[in-house]
Amino acid sequence: MSPAFENKPVLDEGPDDRSDLGERPCPLCGHPMFEHHIDESTPNVLLECPTDERLPERVASGPLNEFGMPASGRRLEKYERRTGQAEA
Numbered sequence: 001m002s003p004a005f006e007n008k009p010v011l012d013e014g015p016d017d018r019s020d021l022g023e024r025p026c027p028l029c030g031h032p033m034f035e036h037h038i039d040e041s042t043p044n045v046l047l048e049c050p051t052d053e054r055l056p057e058r059v060a061s062g063p064l065n066e067f068g069m070p071a072s073g074r075r076l077e078k079y080e081r082r083t084g085q086a087e088a
């Protein structure tokens with residue numbers, strides 16, 4: 001038995017927890033988000049990768065979170081619940 005608080009596993013947190021967003025890997029290049037420049041001066045927020053390397057495209061279409069990254073965890077569950085019936 002170990003205390004739940006000490007060894008907190010890295011989970012796909014819900015939208016409420018923004019503390020570690022910067023350390024999430026970019027879906028495009030795999031670098032952590034904090035290495036990126038985010039240009040919010042236009043209606044379409046631009047994400048500038050620190051490298052020209054790109055990960056192989058995994059998700060052509062799918063739920064994205066507010067940072068334009070593939071949704072995960074609770075958000076994805078919500079998305080699948082919303083769209084599941086329509087696509088089934």
Ligand SMILES: [Zn+2]
Pocket residue numbers: 026027028029030031036048049050
């Ligand atoms: Zn990137």
